[in-house]
Amino acid sequence: MAREKKVEEYDVVIIGGGAAGLTAGIYSGRAKLKTILIEKSLVGGLATYTNEIENYPGFPEGTTGLGLMELFQKQAKKFGVKFKGTDVKSVDLKGPIKTVETFRTTYKAKTVIIASGGRPRITRAENEEEFLFDKGISFCATCDAAANTGKDVLVIGSGDAAVEEGMFLTKFANKVIVSVMHEEGKMDCNEIAKAEALENPKMEFIWNTVCKRFEGEEHLTNVVLTDLRNGSEVNVPVDTCFEFIGYIPNTEIFKGIIDMTDRGYVLVNDKMETNVEGVFSAGDVTEKFLKQVSTAVGDGAVAGYAAERYIAETEQYNSQILAKNQFVYVYDASCPNCQNKMLEIEAIETKTEGKISFCKVDVYKSKGLSDRMGVSVFPSVAVVKDGAIVDVLTEDFSQSVLETYL
Ligand SMILES: Cc1cc2nc3c(=O)[nH]c(=O)nc-3n(C[C@H](O)[C@H](O)[C@H](O)COP(=O)(O)OP(=O)(O)OC[C@H]3O[C@@H](n4cnc5c(N)ncnc54)[C@H](O)[C@@H]3O)c2cc1C
Numbered sequence: 001m002a003r004e005k006k007v008e009e010y011d012v013v014i015i016g017g018g019a020a021g022l023t024a025g026i027y028s029g030r031a032k033l034k035t036i037l038i039e040k041s042l043v044g045g046l047a048t049y050t051n052e053i054e055n056y057p058g059f060p061e062g063t064t065g066l067g068l069m070e071l072f073q074k075q076a077k078k079f080g081v082k083f084k085g086t087d088v089k090s091v092d093l094k095g096p097i098k099t100v101e102t103f104r105t106t107y108k109a110k111t112v113i114i115a116s117g118g119r120p121r122i123t124r125a126e127n128e129e130e131f132l133f134d135k136g137i138s139f140c141a142t143c144d145a146a147a148n149t150g151k152d153v154l155v156i157g158s159g160d161a162a163v164e165e166g167m168f169l170t171k172f173a174n175k176v177i178v179s180v181m182h183e184e185g186k187m188d189c190n191e192i193a194k195a196e197a198l199e200n201p202k203m204e205f206i207w208n209t210v211c212k213r214f215e216g217e218e219h220l221t222n223v224v225l226t227d228l229r230n231g232s233e234v235n236v237p238v239d240t241c242f243e244f245i246g247y248i249p250n251t252e253i254f255k256g257i258i259d260m261t262d263r264g265y266v267l268v269n270d271k272m273e274t275n276v277e278g279v280f281s282a283g284d285v286t287e288k289f290l291k292q293v294s295t296a297v298g299d300g301a302v303a304g305y306a307a308e309r310y311i312a313e314t315e316q317y318n319s320q321i322l323a324k325n326q327f328v329y330v331y332d333a334s335c336p337n338c339q340n341k342m343l344e345i346e347a348i349e350t351k352t353e354g355k356i357s358f359c360k361v362d363v364y365k366s367k368g369l370s371d372r373m374g375v376s377v378f379p380s381v382a383v384v385k386d387g388a389i390v391d392v393l394t395e396d397f398s399q400s401v402l403e404t405y406l
Pocket of ligand 1: 019048055284
């Protein structure tokens with residue numbers, strides 16, 4: 001007999017336990033929201049794969065990725081965040097209560113934060129798995145350039161990222177060898193980057209090649225390339241191989257549900273809001289300029305805070321705006337016209353002995369509420385009837401007009 005799924009209810013469900021998800025949890029947990037973080041693999045995410053993090057503020061001597069992420073998790077736990085080690089299989093994000101499905105449990109939540117990160121695309125050459133991350137294959141020049149000072153490195157790829165990161169590596173490495181699968185002079189990057197790279201005396205190109213095998217004992221020492229013209233092998237002795245052949249965001253389960261770029265990155269605004277109400281996203285999974293722990297932390301903080309604001313505003317909206325038939329005066333306290341109209345509507349309240357009364361919303365303090373009402377002109381009067389906004393008056397809210405709604 002099929003086992004019935006458990007149902008659990010939360011204010012916030014966070015998908016992904018990397019730097020972004022953990023920070024979002026610290027913020028939502030500290031705001032006393034009932035929060036669960038679901039992580040399918042290792043809590044700490046991609047950062048745990050790197051031994052040395054030297055550019056995260058507050059650690060002048062550097063720190064390990066694992067150590068740093070353990071601190072993040074400890075702090076999230078301190079604020080009551082619950083952790084679940086499982087894979088999110090599917091989501092239903094429509095409506096005020098969202099559903100997040102795992103194998104055994106259905107999680108119902110007022111908000112969902114997508115912090116599922118991504119994974120670097122790999123070459124799938126022989127022995128690649130043995131040397132990933134700290135053993136000689138890197139995916140991050142910003143992170144690992146300094147450790148390669150004075151050494152020879154190989155870059156795989158010729159797109160914009162490969163060339164830009166390769167140029168950056170020339171500031172540290174003795175020599176940056178670039179394996180390009182195209183014939184001589186053809187690259188996937190833009191023409192300006194290509195010209196600069198070809199002129200850089202520290203860069204060397206091996207054309208018509210793809211990666212065949214990685215070799216070494218404990219650490220990578222040699223990369224064997226295949227020459228596509230004749231199938232011959234080319235040995236490249238290096239200390240580190242940087243693969244820049246793409247990055248795959250973990251967004252398969254959100255396809256067709258939230259807006260993404262062509263490459264599958266989640267589109268967010270500056271509040272980390274997606275196009276779906278109550279759904280936020282943070283970290284490497286979003287379309288952004290710099291993918292680092294520090295930026296994931298910033299995104300996570302915004303997403304956790306925004307989720308708290310969303311829940312508070314939803315409650316306020318339901319209990320103060322939609323709960324009864326009424327008029328809502330939406331104003332900007334600093335605008336003279338709004339101040340004058342305020343006197344007029346208060347006079348109507350007095351004259352009608354409260355038969356016509358107004359709930360007042362200052363847009364400066366409660367922009368979220370006015371957005372929900374669909375009010376963008378100030379002053380306005382929104383008319384609430386039977387739990388819905390039935391009209392928004394922007395020109396004439398005289399007593400005679402208002403009386404037609406009673
Ligand atoms: C080798 C390497 C070295 C790096 N070094 C540095 C460095 O020195 N300094 C620096 O600042 N940055 C560094 N970075 C970048 C940094 O690690 C990332 O920017 C950061 O970890 C992004 O955090 P995140 O939370 O957005 O995503 P991630 O860390 O990728 O976390 C996302 C998490 O979501 C989980 N997940 C995905 N899908 C699901 C699902 N369906 N259900 C449940 N869980 C799911 C994943 O398992 C993962 O743990 C490095 C990256 C790499 C690859």
